[in-house]
Amino acid sequence: MPGNDRLTRSLPHLQNLIKRDPDAYREDFKLQYLHFESQFMELTAKPDIWNKSLAENISFVSQVAHCYPEESKGLSQMFMDVLRLYSTVLNNDIRLVIVRALILMRNRGLIDCISLCELFFLRLLQCQDRLLRVTIQTHIINDIKKQNEKHKNHKLNSTLQNFMYTIIKESNAIAVKMALDIMIDLYRKNIWNDTKTANIIASTCFSKITKVQVAALNFFLCNNQNKDKEKDSDSDDDEKLTKKEILLGHRVGKKSAKRKKKAERALRTLEKQKKKKKVEIFDYSALHLLYDPQDFAERLFRQLETSNERFEVKLLHQDLLSRLIGLHQLLLLNFYPYLQRYIQPHQRQVTKILLFVAQASHELVPPDILQSICKTIANHFITERNSGEVMAVGLNTIREICSRCYLAMDEDLLHDLAKYKSYRDKSVSASARSLIQLFREKNPQLLERKDRGKPTEFQRDLVPLDYGQSNPKSYLEGAEILQQHIDHQDQQSDNEQQDQLSEQDWIDVSHSDNDDDDVDDNEEEDDDDNNEENNNQQQDHKQENIDKMEKEMTEEERRERAISISTQRILTQHDFEQLKIIEMKKRIQDRRKNRLEQSISDTGKRKTISIDTDSDSDNENNKNSQENLGLISLKDIERVHKKRAHDKESRLETVIAGREGRPKFGKWKKEKGQAGTTNKEKLKTKNFQMLKPKLRKKQKRSFRDKQIALRDALLKDKRLR
Structure with missing residues (x-):
């Protein structure tokens, strides 16, 4: 026994030595394993008592079991049998140590995944231990994720999904809720994102357990994702506070190179944490x-x-x-x-x-x-x-x-x-x-x-349809004038190439005089202005040609041309953007020819319509024309048009703009030619409590005092005149 006590006291040291050289310490492991077995047999007699020495031995043998597979062949089965027989009466800490030992052995491939999941769900989830349930759930999710890292393990996934489905049918509320949470988490991590998983989760919407029912409904509504975003935002706020604390601590304390490096290291760690983002699924x-x-x-x-x-x-x-x-x-x-x-x-x-x-x-x-x-x-x-x-x-x-x-x-x-x-x-x-x-x-x-x-x-072309009617088309609307845009672009690219070739023939000569440089700059500016005017004229001419083509074509010609363009060539993303612009123009342009021609003849050129196809505002304007694409937001119902509050930048701009042309604020100084305010005017701005004693004194004056005061006032006024 003295040797056993010595080994028990130095188990971490022995564990380190065994992992470095397993063959050299085989006998020491056998001796310690015998001591572990004798202590483990005592556990069956008193399962509800905490034993620190036994917990250390369980952790030790589970750590080095992979080094001696022959000697520790029945170790996992020993742990599993004890959990099956004494799962509810075992001491909570001892039970958690055994579960962690089994998880460690499973990570090293010493235990089958299915058998361990069956043990956890059928036996351990009946225990009233929240830490144990969290440990089991985290292990199962990480284990399945690890099995599907390189490629999908369809056989294991199908077996586990069938097992989860059997668990969901049972009446144990804790087991059903955990199985549902595991499947939801695996779906959101794109591990089990197939139809079988979605329909198993859908079956839990009809569960008699309210928590299970609500969790399944929230999954299909993606409500938990919003909570995760709030948690992420809260964690970002905590990181900002931590950053302030780090900078403040470095500023207040003694300045040294060691403390400076420590603060920089902490800031780099925070930046790495911010860069890590979870996979977000926004679709339904x-x-x-x-x-x-x-x-x-x-x-x-x-x-x-x-x-x-x-x-x-x-x-x-x-x-x-x-x-x-x-x-x-x-x-x-x-x-x-x-x-x-x-x-x-x-x-x-x-x-x-x-x-x-x-x-x-x-x-x-x-x-x-x-x-x-x-x-x-x-x-x-x-x-x-x-x-x-x-x-x-x-x-x-x-x-x-x-x-x-x-x-x-x-x-x-x-x-x-x-x-x-x-x-x-x-x-x-x-x-x-x-x-x-x-x-x-x-x-x-x-x-x-x-x-x-x-x-x-x-x-x-708008034809209102009755109930049940449809108007399918075999061509893209607006494709009849798409070829005109393409021809114009090809001609424009050819002109640009010719301009580049002509520019290469010229030789740039540098001048030393500043006056010559100014002249050249002015000439270049004039050339740029001329080029812009020419481009605008070309665009206007192009727009007029398109308008004329639209007027001249009949409905049948439009349809035939659109069908030919839609079937003869493959449309690119740029073509679809052009079709979108054409559709938006149709919503704006007046179809009455006389008004259109009058506007063209009066102005000499027609205004071009600029449409940003990538802007969010266009998406909001076109939202009403989209049918059954996406879901409605609550903001669309609660949208109330009111004056929006200014943010800090816009509010500062208005403040600064209001100060322009106004004298600087500060203590007012009397300028020349301006008189100050009289005492009677100052009395109007004073508080009544300050004037109350004076008014009371005036009320108590005798008739003789009033006569004297009036006489003095008249004499003073006469002297001032």
């Missing part, structure tokens, strides 16, 4: 991977109708249902009357409910249902007894519904809503004008004649 790909979205939505709606959960959980159900209906264009007609009951201005979270109504709208929904919802919104929100914000929210909701299904609007209702364009509240008038602009592009005939605006080229 899981909703596209469902096997049967219609059946899933119907089951989810039945669960919503019979649910007794909190209102927040019901909102999650409504949100997911609306996204499914809008994304897959499902028909769930009972969902709209269900939401219609909640459309009241005093309803809690009413803006979210309005958002759900807009998300669930699409072209295949019968117009009668959506017309009823639009009338309900107009009756409850768009009335003068409500505030401007409430009216703007109602108008924005109707606009978003009509942008997805313009048949939801009745002609009489549209005429009433269009009259709010001149309402006294700016937010209401702006929302009404956006609704009018939407129907100018969707169906101008529903608007009154004064609200239709000028007829544009875009409205020439």
